Amino acid sequence: MGMTITEKILCRHTDLKELHPGMLINARVDIALGNDITAPIAIAEFRKAGGLKVFDRDKVVLIPDHFTPNKDIDSAQQCKFMREFAREQGLTHYYDVGEVGIEHALLPEQGIVLPGDLVIGADSHTCTYGALGAFATGVGSTDFAAAMMTGEVWFKVPETMKIVFSGKMKKWVSGKDLILYIIGSIGVDGALYKAMEFVGETIGQLSMADRLTIANMVIEAGAKNGIFIPDDITKAYVAERAKRPYSFYNSDPDCQYADVINIDVSGIEPQVAFPHIPSNVRGISQVGDVKIDQVVIGSCTNGRIEDLRVAAGILKNKKAAPGVRLIIVPATQGIYKQALQEGLIEIFIDAHAAVSTPTCGACLGGHMGVLADGERAVSTTNRNFIGRMGHTGSEVYLAGPAVAAASAVLGRIAGPEEL
Amino acid sequence: MKFRGKVWKFGDNVDTDAIIAARYLVSSDPAFLAAHCMEDADPDFMKKISAGDIIVAGENFGCGSSREHAPIAIKTAGISCVVAKSFARIFYRNAFNIGLPIFESRDLWDAVSDGQEIEVDGDNGSIRILNSNRGPLRIEPIPPFMQQLVSDGGLMKHIAKKKA
Known part of the structure; x- marks a missing residue:
């Protein structure tokens, strides 16, 4: 039996030959991310567990973006704690005020996350990177701490819900309108624990920005991750940004979907x-x-x-x-x-x-x-x-x-x- | 794993902003977070509860942000366990990772009201409603790996044990 793009990316980050929904796996992460709210707890857990060095200083990313520029003394203390850890560990990807951006805009822009990656982030909107054809999902601080130590995270392989877009988008309609429409249709737990895979003829009309917006909000439908199959738009986007190798995956023709939802976008208004x-x-x-x-x-x-x-x-x-x-x-x-x-x-x-x-x-x-x-x-x-x-x-x-x-x-x- | 306490009921889609509002995320001190537990869903929550009490909720408990501050606040507030119809996935992971016991039951929500005492037996997978003639309710079995996490005392201790 074939695999979906989500199953394939997870599989390639284990030593398994194939995997299927429901299996419990330990997978290697390419990027593990934390921010000024979630990282302090993770760093404390890392130290409490005897952690000395993160598993790979190129793969642990810390982004102070939530309460920065520091909004008060308490948030300044949290940022300082995280900054000192980033320096001590010699992290390649730590960006402070003046260089920093909102994490899920910054990481794709800088080519830090790439197609085929397995990314976890202690931030629920980590799912954004699925727009690039990566497996990316939000976790909590302790999962992030474990990933910093071991370079691995446990997952239950999700079932995949396929969303097939057809038709031409009306003027003023954007990726935001499509994802709001879907959440309105299936509910805030409509994709609970699942991967949402976006395909169909409309995808070619969607810029990378639209795709990032759509993948960003799959968590608002309860999904584990959202994902797009890389195409020419993806290739052009990453070609000018990537500083390391990356891989394009596609779903196999004989893979299994838990649900298929067809959406004609031509009738959707803002x-x-x-x-x-x-x-x-x-x-x-x-x-x-x-x-x-x-x-x-x-x-x-x-x-x-x-x-x-x-x-x-x-x-x-x-x-x-x-x-x-x-x-x-x-x-x-x-x-x-x-x-x-x-x-x-x-x-x-x-x-x-x-x-x-x-x-x-x-x-x-x-x-x-x-x-x-x-x-x-x-x-x-x-x-x-x-x-x-x-x-x-x-x-x-x-x-x-x-x-x-x-x-x-x-x-x-x-x-x-x-x- | 047995928990006995009074029930405090919440509805569907209780989000992590309701469990612990973002304005309190300037700190990761568990006692501070616990002092504001459930504040935006029920401002009197912390005044009402006693140690060992149980949150009973509807669908998709803990949806929204990945903040681990949410299960930490609940656990530190003295809530012994959470029983919901279903849980949002990041909250579900976080609860097991930090050692907050959570259980899924489709039937409990309709069968109890605020302040009623229940006993949750995680070992035999049942819930008893005290002072009621209703028979025991079944809870969804916890997957073996998650049971292991709980018995090891959370994810970090589980990893340490595996390495040892």
């Missing part, structure tokens, strides 16, 4: 996830009159240059509505610089946006845009749980950059067609 769960999704035409206080454009989901271009195209020669705070966060320094060179930052500032250095801050209610009681935000981030971006009485509406930018101008949730 999507909005209402509070307080990412599956509470409506098309933009069904939103009604929802006034807003804040718009956030950024994050590991939608802070890439393509997202900023869409937002700038809408915000050009316009201003955020009175009473709406518009916060735009390029996800990496590279993206920030590119946006500056393309004139996007000027458009944002003229639109009365606050443009921030890369940080996860606003997305998880950490800093740089925390919401007060009763406030509403449209955000291009990935979660809208109760209290996610601040007070438990605040509300988060998830959308793509086009809806977010149009909403900022109109002061209510709206699509760009209304402008």
Whole structure:
């Protein structure tokens, strides 16, 4: 029996000849990642277990991106603890403020994660790298500690759900709208423990940015990983970034899928996830009159240059509505610089946006845009749980950059067609 | 592995932001995290519970962020175990990795109410509702590897034992 791309990548990281869903395996990791929230616990566990040196200083990656630039004394202490560990271990991939970006934007951009890799990260959105044709999944701090020590992680081989896209996407529809639509259809546990494999004729229309957005949010459907089969778009993306060898895998024609979901994208309009769960999704035409206080454009989901271009195209020669705070966060320094060179930052500032250095801050209610009681935000981030971006009485509406930018101008949730 | 305590019920899709809000992730001190356990789902939770009590939840408990602070907060708060209809996968791993006992039961949620006492027997795979005439409820068997993790005292100790 054949294997899916997910099964193949897992298999190649063990000494097994083949493997199948349900098997428990120990697999070698190519990259193990932690951030300023999850790494401190992992480092403490590593030391407690007698760890002296990480298994490979090129493969352990530490990214202080959540509460940085340090938001308060406690977070400064956590960052210091992690920084000292990174120095002591001589880690190749440690990036501090000024160089750092949001981890799941930075690692693909810098060619640190590559097709065919097995990546674990102590951050739930590690699944983002599946866009490159890698197996990537989020774990907790202790799994990360174990990986730092041994270079291995235990997995139960997941079943695969195949999502087949067909049709041409409407104007203003992006990867964000497709993944919100899917989460709305299958629910927040619709892919629990499974791999989500995205295939079909529409894939060729999806930029790497769209694919990264889609893979990023498979965790919001409960999935273990999301994955795309590498194609010419993948090859072009990695060719200019990779500094080490990589492998392209494909699913075998006779592999087994647990479910197959067919989605005709031609009927999908821009999507909005209402509070307080990412599956509470409506098309933009069904939103009604929802006034807003804040718009956030950024994050590991939608802070890439393509997202900023869409937002700038809408915000050009316009201003955020009175009473709406518009916060735009390029996800990496590279993206920030590119946006500056393309004139996007000027458009944002003229639109009365606050443009921030890369940080996860606003997305998880950490800093740089925390919401007060009763406030509403449209955000291009990935979660809208109760209290996610601040007070438990605040509300988060998830959308793509086009809806977010149009909403900022109109002061209510709206699509760009209304402008 | 037997746990006896009062039940505190939560619904479906309890996310890790509800278990421990991100504003508290500036620290990884277990006692600090425990002081804010379940705060955004039930602000009085820590005032109500006693050591050994049991969280009973619906589908997909622990969805969202990978923060291990969530099972650490629950464990340090004195909750003896969590019984849910299902668990989100990262929370499931994390719970076993740090040694918080968790069990899956499809039937318990509908059969109990807040404050009722139950006894969870992890060894014979059953739950008894005390002071009730309902027969024992079955819990899903824990896979042998996960049992090993629990009996070794978590993932790091399991690895140390394997190396020794």
